[in-house]
Amino acid sequence: MYIYDAIDQRLVDERVAQYRDQTRRFLAGELTEEEFKHLRLRNGLYIQRYAPMLRVAIPYGELASRQLRKLAHVARTYDRGYGHFSTRQNLQLNWPRLEDVPEILAELATVQMHAIQTSGNCVRNITTDHYAGIAPDEIVDPRIYCEILRQWSTFHPEFSYLPRKFKIAFNGAQMDRAAVRFHDIGLRAVRADDGAVGFRVLVGGGMGRTPILAPVIREFLPWQHLLTYVAAILRVYNRYGRRDNIWKARIKILVKDLTPERFRDEVEAEWVHLKDGPETLTIEELERVSTRFTQAAYERLPASDPGFEWQRQTNVAFARWVERNVAPHRMPGYAAVTLSLKKTGTPPGDATADQMDAVADLADRYSFGELRVTHEQNLLLPNVRQRDLYEVWGEARALGLATPNLGLLTNIISCPGGDFCSLANAKSIPVAEAIQRRFDDLDYLHDIGELDLNISGCMNSCGHHHAGHIGILGVDKQGAEFYQVSIGGNQGDDASIGKVIGPSVAQDEIPDVIEKLVKTYIERRDSEHERFIETVRRIGLEPFKEAIYGNPHQDSASSARQLAVA
Amino acid sequence: MATLIKIRQVVQDSWQLLEPTADGALPTILPQGDVIVPLALWQRDREKLLARGGRLGVWLQSSEGPEAIADDLAQFEVIAVSFPKFTDGRGYSTARLLRDRYGYRGEIRAIGDVQRDQLLYLSRCGFDAFSLKEGRDPQAALSAFSDFSEAYQGAVGQPLPLFRRRFANAPDGMEWS
Numbered sequence: 058m059y060i061y062d063a064i065d066q067r068l069v070d071e072r073v074a075q076y077r078d079q080t081r082r083f084l085a086g087e088l089t090e091e092e093f094k095h096l097r098l099r100n101g102l103y104i105q106r107y108a109p110m111l112r113v114a115i116p117y118g119e120l121a122s123r124q125l126r127k128l129a130h131v132a133r134t135y136d137r138g139y140g141h142f143s144t145r146q147n148l149q150l151n152w153p154r155l156e157d158v159p160e161i162l163a164e165l166a167t168v169q170m171h172a173i174q175t176s177g178n179c180v181r182n183i184t185t186d187h188y189a190g191i192a193p194d195e196i197v198d199p200r201i202y203c204e205i206l207r208q209w210s211t212f213h214p215e216f217s218y219l220p221r222k223f224k225i226a227f228n229g230a231q232m233d234r235a236a237v238r239f240h241d242i243g244l245r246a247v248r249a250d251d252g253a254v255g256f257r258v259l260v261g262g263g264m265g266r267t268p269i270l271a272p273v274i275r276e277f278l279p280w281q282h283l284l285t286y287v288a289a290i291l292r293v294y295n296r297y298g299r300r301d302n303i304w305k306a307r308i309k310i311l312v313k314d315l316t317p318e319r320f321r322d323e324v325e326a327e328w329v330h331l332k333d334g335p336e337t338l339t340i341e342e343l344e345r346v347s348t349r350f351t352q353a354a355y356e357r358l359p360a361s362d363p364g365f366e367w368q369r370q371t372n373v374a375f376a377r378w379v380e381r382n383v384a385p386h387r388m389p390g391y392a393a394v395t396l397s398l399k400k401t402g403t404p405p406g407d408a409t410a411d412q413m414d415a416v417a418d419l420a421d422r423y424s425f426g427e428l429r430v431t432h433e434q435n436l437l438l439p440n441v442r443q444r445d446l447y448e449v450w451g452e453a454r455a456l457g458l459a460t461p462n463l464g465l466l467t468n469i470i471s472c473p474g475g476d477f478c479s480l481a482n483a484k485s486i487p488v489a490e491a492i493q494r495r496f497d498d499l500d501y502l503h504d505i506g507e508l509d510l511n512i513s514g515c516m517n518s519c520g521h522h523h524a525g526h527i528g529i530l531g532v533d534k535q536g537a538e539f540y541q542v543s544i545g546g547n548q549g550d551d552a553s554i555g556k557v558i559g560p561s562v563a564q565d566e567i568p569d570v571i572e573k574l575v576k577t578y579i580e581r582r583d584s585e586h587e588r589f590i591e592t593v594r595r596i597g598l599e600p601f602k603e604a605i606y607g608n609p610h611q612d613s614a615s616s617a618r619q620l621a622v623a
Numbered sequence: 624m625a626t627l628i629k630i631r632q633v634v635q636d637s638w639q640l641l642e643p644t645a646d647g648a649l650p651t652i653l654p655q656g657d658v659i660v661p662l663a664l665w666q667r668d669r670e671k672l673l674a675r676g677g678r679l680g681v682w683l684q685s686s687e688g689p690e691a692i693a694d695d696l697a698q699f700e701v702i703a704v705s706f707p708k709f710t711d712g713r714g715y716s717t718a719r720l721l722r723d724r725y726g727y728r729g730e731i732r733a734i735g736d737v738q739r740d741q742l743l744y745l746s747r748c749g750f751d752a753f754s755l756k757e758g759r760d761p762q763a764a765l766s767a768f769s770d771f772s773e774a775y776q777g778a779v780g781q782p783l784p785l786f787r788r789r790f791a792n793a794p795d796g797m798e799w800s
């Protein structure tokens with residue numbers, strides 16, 4: 058956890074006071090709806106379908122137990138006793154009163170939390186790998202750079218009225234777990250031959266109406282130049298990004314229109330003026346920020362704990378949970394535990410205040426008080442001793458947080474959709490639940506193997522449907538809620554964008570459609586080691602289309618015949 | 624005379640802003656006194672404007688960058704940058720470039736949809752004069768400049784980011800906060 062210093066705290070407190078005054082002026086009629094809208098949005102307050110929604114920032118997904126307790130308290134006191142963890146690693150409260158928001162923010166500020174820039178056309182919460190700092194394949198701890206960039210982008214005077222929202226992701230490990238290719242800027246740590254740390258810079262990825270995988274615009278940016286280079290990118294975007302059409306305003310459109318090469322030339326030309334300037338990072342600053350992160354007091358433990366190994370061999374259910382929800386740790390004898398927020402019947406990513414409190418207790422007892430929010434909308438205990446895993450499993454089960462489905466079909470990523478969001482074309486939560494019910498047989502689920510299924514209620518893609526092995530998108534068909542299904546999307550190193558398999562279908566048909574897709578995969582996979590995504594890549598879309606819509610050749614042949622007869 | 628916020632005080636504005644007519648035509652007759660002319664007028668009537676004798680300013684639309692006047696900065700006592708909507712943030716970069724890159728030291732004025740809650744960021748980008756949107760009380764807006772007492776980034780007036788100042792104040796690397 059990063060611990061604020063006096064200045065960090067003062068800025069957050071001043072933001073609370075500023076926002077309190079903005080709310081007051083709005084309620085007093087001194088600000089119009091439209092004017093206040095832009096002010097409240099950059100503090101994460103939306104006016105939703107039924108009530109306001111407040112998005113609380115969880116910078117790069119790191120959370121301390123006392124912060125989670127505060128969130129539980131806020132959910133209980135000012136909301137309806139639950140919150141929704143989003144794909145941006147943030148927490149969304151669905152029912153706060155607009156008048157209460159200044160007070161909520163004041164409460165959050167007491168535990169070094171805020172809602173700064175969780176919406177609006179500015180640099181949003183920076184996201185990273187949820188295994189940051191503990192992953193065995195880590196090159197650098199990305200949280201240090203995330204925090205440096207968080208500070209730099211907070212209240213940035215020049216880049217607060219960009220053409221559109223701006224999302225940055227960092228990945229510090231060998232494997233990409235931060236979906237860097239789907240972000241406005243993706244930064245991947247790389248080590249040069251001489252050991253120097255730098256970043257591969259990708260710009261202009263994104264989902265939404267025009268999904269694009271970000272191209273690389275610089276192979277190696279030495280870490281010292283992080284801020285000046287990002288400033289150059291943002292300045293080019295701020296000046297030349299489109300502002301005439303909201304659907305074309307993201308940086309990906311600028312990069313695409315200019316071509317990545319010309320965009321890079323613009324950035325490099327701008328950077329010439331900023332490079333080596335005062336915002337060049339120093340080793341002292343890097344050290345200062347890293348020492349402000351709490352360090353878990355790890356014990357020296359053997360790499361494998363005999364008790365744990367024995368329990369794993371004798372208890373199938375435990376073993377299954379370990380296989381899915383427990384990840385390796387860079388420290389011997391430790392592991393990272395995912396607490397699943399994907400229990401069937403609960404909206405994906407939702408947690409009650411009581412669960413939050415209980416998870417905070419688990420974190421205190423088993424994980425040095427530390428927690429993470431994952432972009433797959435689960436919670437993570439990052440530092441659990443192997444020897445405690447069995448107990449943690451028992452407690453997590455009692456809390457309904459031990460669904461052993463990480464990486465499997467029912468670990469559905471879903472946006473809140475039409476049940477809450479005013480932009481939605483269709484509901485997503487009931488669709489997720491219907492699919493979870495259809496695939497409730499654990500043996501079958503494990504036999505299907507790794508499969509990411511993502512649902513968005515509209516083209517804004519908050520549920521990352523483009524990046525799902527199976528993606529479901531809510532569409533509006535003459536006022537009725539329909540769903541478009543795509544397959545072949547993927548996050549990570551070999552990221553790809555899913556392709557739509559055919560005409561959209563009604564809500565009650567979705568479980569059948571998914572089942573047919575899965576059946577087709579199981580019939581066609583070359584072994585159980587070939588994952589769904591690999592089979593799709595190998596055999597293409599046709600067999601899947603056929604399973605759902607019938608044989609198009611037959612159809613066209615028969616319609617051709619009919620035509621000939623006519 | 625209209626009021627203006629200048630260097631964090633409310634003052635009377637002696638300048639007259641010349642605007643094209645609704646159909647985009649540029650004025651042909653110049654009024655007496657201090658005028659701020661559209662960039663297009665400057666480009667068309669440069670010699671006439673210089674010969675005129677009064678004080679001269681130019682204003683840029685949000686789509687017009689500082690490059691267009693970079694060689695002429697010495698001619699202008701005021702450069703105004705227009706915000707057609709306060710959400711159009713191009714003017715922030717325009718001002719920074721005028722100050723940081725082109726070294727302009729005269730007045731940079733924000734005009735158009737300029738409101739209290741933009742003032743601090745605008746001033747950190749190099750604006751030192753603000754013509755508030757009609758109907759807004761400039762006196763009440765002054766408090767905006769002190770909404771925040773510190774800033775992480777470097778900006779106009781304080782090019783050093785906070786992290787460099789922390790160490791400048793404590794050269795041994797110790798923090799002072």
Ligand code: SF4
Pocket residue numbers: 472473474475478479480481482513514515516517518519520
């Ligand atoms: S994807 Fe659409 S429906 Fe879902 S949360 Fe985002 S905006 Fe709302």
